[in-house]
Amino acid sequence: MASELTFYSKAKQFMLDGTLDLDANTIKLMLVTSVYTFDVAHEVLADVKASPDPEVLAVASPDNGYTAGGETLVSAAVTHTDAPSQAKFDAEDVTWTSLTATFRYGILYAEGTLNGVVDPLIACILFDTTPADVTISGINYVVQWSANGIFTLA
Amino acid sequence: MTVTVKPLARSLREWSLPPDIENVIPLQWDSSVFESRPRSITNPVLEQGGQSLGSFFAYCSRIDLDYKCDVEEPDYGETALIMLAIPEGGDMGDAVFVIGCYVQADWTHISQDLALGNWFFMFGVMRGSSAGTIQGWIDNVEITPSLQITPFMAGPHTQQVTYGALLLTPEVPLWSEGSFIPHGELSLTGSVPNFGTPCADIPCGALILTVRNPAAVWSVPLPMMVGSKVIYSLTLTGAPDGIDDLTIPMSSFQSVVRSGEPSYLACVVPNSVDWVDEIIARPNGDLIIKKGYLLYDGTQQMEEIIRVNYETLQIDRGAANDSATLVGHKTTTATAPKDWTVDGVTFYGLQADGKRRIRAAMDLFLRPADTVYYGSGLTDNFIVGSITYIIDSRSAYMEVTEA
Numbered sequence: 001m002a003s004e005l006t007f008y009s010k011a012k013q014f015m016l017d018g019t020l021d022l023d024a025n026t027i028k029l030m031l032v033t034s035v036y037t038f039d040v041a042h043e044v045l046a047d048v049k050a051s052p053d054p055e056v057l058a059v060a061s062p063d064n065g066y067t068a069g070g071e072t073l074v075s076a077a078v079t080h081t082d083a084p085s086q087a088k089f090d091a092e093d094v095t096w097t098s099l100t101a102t103f104r105y106g107i108l109y110a111e112g113t114l115n116g117v118v119d120p121l122i123a124c125i126l127f128d129t130t131p132a133d134v135t136i137s138g139i140n141y142v143v144q145w146s147a148n149g150i151f152t153l154a
Numbered sequence: 155m156t157v158t159v160k161p162l163a164r165s166l167r168e169w170s171l172p173p174d175i176e177n178v179i180p181l182q183w184d185s186s187v188f189e190s191r192p193r194s195i196t197n198p199v200l201e202q203g204g205q206s207l208g209s210f211f212a213y214c215s216r217i218d219l220d221y222k223c224d225v226e227e228p229d230y231g232e233t234a235l236i237m238l239a240i241p242e243g244g245d246m247g248d249a250v251f252v253i254g255c256y257v258q259a260d261w262t263h264i265s266q267d268l269a270l271g272n273w274f275f276m277f278g279v280m281r282g283s284s285a286g287t288i289q290g291w292i293d294n295v296e297i298t299p300s301l302q303i304t305p306f307m308a309g310p311h312t313q314q315v316t317y318g319a320l321l322l323t324p325e326v327p328l329w330s331e332g333s334f335i336p337h338g339e340l341s342l343t344g345s346v347p348n349f350g351t352p353c354a355d356i357p358c359g360a361l362i363l364t365v366r367n368p369a370a371v372w373s374v375p376l377p378m379m380v381g382s383k384v385i386y387s388l389t390l391t392g393a394p395d396g397i398d399d400l401t402i403p404m405s406s407f408q409s410v411v412r413s414g415e416p417s418y419l420a421c422v423v424p425n426s427v428d429w430v431d432e433i434i435a436r437p438n439g440d441l442i443i444k445k446g447y448l449l450y451d452g453t454q455q456m457e458e459i460i461r462v463n464y465e466t467l468q469i470d471r472g473a474a475n476d477s478a479t480l481v482g483h484k485t486t487t488a489t490a491p492k493d494w495t496v497d498g499v500t501f502y503g504l505q506a507d508g509k510r511r512i513r514a515a516m517d518l519f520l521r522p523a524d525t526v527y528y529g530s531g532l533t534d535n536f537i538v539g540s541i542t543y544i545i546d547s548r549s550a551y552m553e554v555t556e557a
Contacts, residue, residue, distance in 0.1 A: 001370070001457070001458050002367070002486075002488075002489050002490060003367050003368055003369065003370050003489070003490050004367050004489060004490075005365045005366070005367050005368060006365070007363070007365060012363065097375075098375065123365065125367075125368060127370045128370075129489070134370065136372060136455070137449075137453045137454075137455055138378065138449075138453070139372050139373060139374045139375065139378065139455055140372060140373045140374075140375060141370070141371075141372045142370070142371050142372065142373070143368050143369075143370055144368055144369045144370070144371055144492055145366065145368050146366030146367065146368060146369075146490065146491065146492060147491075147492065147493045147525065148366050149366055150365070150366060150368070151363060151364060151365045151366060152363075152364045152366070153361065153362070153363050153364075154361075154362050154364065
């Protein structure tokens with residue numbers, strides 16, 4: 001199935017005005033259900049989690065493998081090259097182990113109050129562009145970033 | 155100071171000074187000062203440098219009045235009592251000076267003949283900045299004839315001159331300064347700012363933000379693989395025809411999947427007689443092949459590997475066999491190329507056209523445009539151009555060809 005990553009409009013401002021410091025902030029990927037309606041104008045996580053909260057519910061017993069707020073991107077880093085002249089944001093792939101969940105989107109956001117903005121949004125991933133839900137039953141689920149990074153600025 | 159204005163004659167009408175004239179005290183029109191001369195005008199006591207002005211309109215051909223002016227310490231250069239008359243439509247150049255004096259201790263009568271018409275009369279008393287006090291009086295004002303009066307604008311005129319969004323308003327000069335800008339002599343010319351060649355392109359490097367779509371993959375933990383089975387499914391979607399999707403059993407399928415070029419799928423369905431009506435009812439559906447696992451607990455985890463537009467149905471019936479072959483094509487473009495390693499490589503070689511080709515075990519997630527890793531140490535790799543799937547009851551493998 002094909003996936004699609006779309007930037008929230010405000011994220012571009014957040015990157016330019018210093019609200020986002022991608023290799024210093026805690027960047028997380030949250031799974032949300034089709035209850036969420038993607039809107040490129042959404043700015044902060046509260047816009048996504050407006051009632052009814054679409055985030056996949058974290059269940060402790062039996063553990064469904066999901067933690068509220070999503071998974072943190074490990075080794076998130078911004079690097080650059082001169083040829084080609086570009087900066088790249090990348091991180092290790094995100095893995096949920098023994099996940100049991102049905103979801104449609106991944107929400108990439110920065111956790112915390114940054115430059116006065118609470119949990120600014122970065123991008124939204126539609127995992128199946130059909131579009132359709134993804135249903136996972138107790139197996140490992142991996143979001144594998146492109147070999148060219150999550151995004152580049154060239 | 156509060157000034158009470160009392161019209162003293164039917165032919166006189168007080169006319170207020172423009173409100174934006176600064177530092178000028180209006181004259182007092184007062185009949186209480188000189189009871190014997192009820193039509194009189196006086197001025198307030200002035201500070202040094204102070205000025206007092208007043209005016210009225212009259213339709214007349216003559217004015218008679220009495221006046222006197224006291225200056226304690228005469229300063230003839232700056233301290234004076236004046237009265238002038240301006241005809242309707244005229245300006246300061248047309249003014250007739252009825253009075254202009256510095257010291258006149260006794261009441262003095264003066265007559266001034268005027269052209270019949272509306273006249274604007276202005277009185278002024280000025281006290282110099284270095285001189286002593288001054289008092290001025292005007293009394294026994296007689297207007298000939300006494301008719302209906304229509305006020306009119308006298309003195310400097312203003313005109314708004316527009317040039318595009320530029321709005322210019324000439325400033326009204328102070329009466330006390332005696333300056334005068336004749337109407338029509340103020341010329342304003344707007345200038346178009348010049349910042350260089352209009353509409354010139356300013357070359358600059360484009361700053362482009364490029365997102366990379368991630369790939370979503372899954373894997374079954376090893377303990378859960380125990381007792382699991384690999385399964386395939388064929389679905390003919392019904393949504394375009396307003397009905398439910400149809401899952402059809404199949405005995406085999408072959409497919410070639412490409413990016414940017416038509417992909418092909420042919421599926422063989424046994425016992426076509428059981429399914430043909432349902433298939434015909436979905437002429438606009440998609441054919442979808444999924445591969446996955448039936449786990450020990452009965453749950454299934456499936457992944458779509460091929461999707462094409464259903465196009466043709468061919469039914470083959472013999473004495474012992476009955477099957478239907480469903481065929482479709484679809485062109486899709488990869489949007490999330492990734493690096494991917496394949497297992498079970500049994501063959502790799504080089505085609506006549508120089509492109510590499512490998513045969514490997516069926517893989518759930520390899521897609522055209524991915525970079526496939528294979529071989530010893532998994533260091534060999536190429537970008538996938540096409541994937542051919544061959545699945546039947548005896549074998550299941552894929553051949554991957556370099557782009």
